[in-house]
Amino acid sequence: MMKRVLKKYFLDFNFLTPDGVASKLDEDEKIKLRLVNYLALLSTFNMLIYLVIYTWVDLSLFKYIIIFLSLTSAFNIGVIVLNTRGRHLFAKLLLAIFTPLFMSLIATVFFGSGPGFQVFLFLGAMIPMFIWSYQEPKYRTFIVSSCVCLYVVIEFAPPFVDPIIDLPENYVAAFLKTNIAVCFSSAGIAIGSFQFLYYLKEQQLMNQTKELEISQAHKDKIYSIIAHDLRGPFGSIAGMIDLLFKEYDRYTDEKRLKILRSMHGSSNALKSLLENLLNWSRMQSGNMIISPENLNVREMTEDILVLHQELCQKKDLKIKVAIEPHAQIYADRHMVSTILRNLISNAIKFTDQGGSMHVSAKEVDGMTQICVKDSGIGLAEKSLKNLFNIEKTDKISGAHPGKGSGLGLLICKDFVENNGGQIWAESEPSKGSSFYFTLPSKQSAS
16 A cells, blocks of 8 residues: 555656646656655654654643644645645645745744754755746745745844743753754755656666667668568569560560569569568557457468468478367457468478478467477577567578568567467477467457
8 A cells, every 4th residue: 555655646646637737747847746745745754753752852841833743744745635636836835835934933933043943944945946947936036035034034133022932951952953953864865855856767768768779770670671672572573574575575485474473472472571561560650459359260370371372282381280170369360360471471481392381279378379380491599599589680591592581570479469479489400490379269258
């Protein structure tokens, strides 16, 4: 309970205001408003210390001041409540005016200037420096000058009223030392709190800068991948069109058909890359809406295999689907389709003539684990380790003439994680690869 209160009112400043004021404030103003709460709490703590001291020393002698301090403690809590309800300026004024000016004046009326309660006016003169910016000089100037003038009057001018409570000399000396110690300790805590809050802000800015740098590095990497991979298919298609255009009459129908098949393969590769690029850009911009639903895993897998049927037959691949007919997951249809399409496409691309591919699914701890396994070229340990790391993603290549940019796998990772799952891979060079990912199993109708 205490942890939640501290986080809400003193660390995160995460409370809601009736008019939504807090959400419109910049970070500097939030720090100042958070400091209002700190200082009000600190003032309350000081009052409670004095309450304990007065009660312990002489309850009958200090009964009126004990009542006053109790009301003041409640008042400081009220400052916090006002601040958290969106009455920020009112809370600032009450904290900066009531606590130092009114309290010092009342203490002087009760005890005179001897016990030194007026030293708290120095603390009061510091408060406006913390809670108002330099763009609001009127509050800072008025309150600081008022505190200084009142201190000079109480300390050096003749008493304007006889004290209500005539303290013994030993009490006067003790209170003077205590007040000086408490005042400067409070000032130190206030300065420390101020520095701590700005340290937190600096750390936040550093983290944001680091995140921006990482994000920019990710984009630069993606752009370099795109530039490299677009050049290949476009160059291939353009070259074959040029060749076919110039040498059309010299080629036989069989030769022309061979060129058209090559163009068809290049255009499919280009289409797949552009689809991945579109998906990635939509995910990065936050425009992709996730709409989970119950999906039949086997049906989706078979639909994607149909799209690759011609290539699988051409490469004489042995395909096995070990998924229960009614196995279902709860995820976004478009994202799952993209994940399966990328993994199956990669498995076909990197598997040699006469190889095999195996797609399976099983339920593990409320999640469905799907595996796309191939007997292809496999991956070295270094490539496997950095497979889903955009900063270290390299071109995947091997004995097979196909190659991959890694963009499809990065999209798979984003899509799997956005649907509440995980993705990983196992592989050995020349022994094939197994790509696993988990997604939530079928969700029962409520």
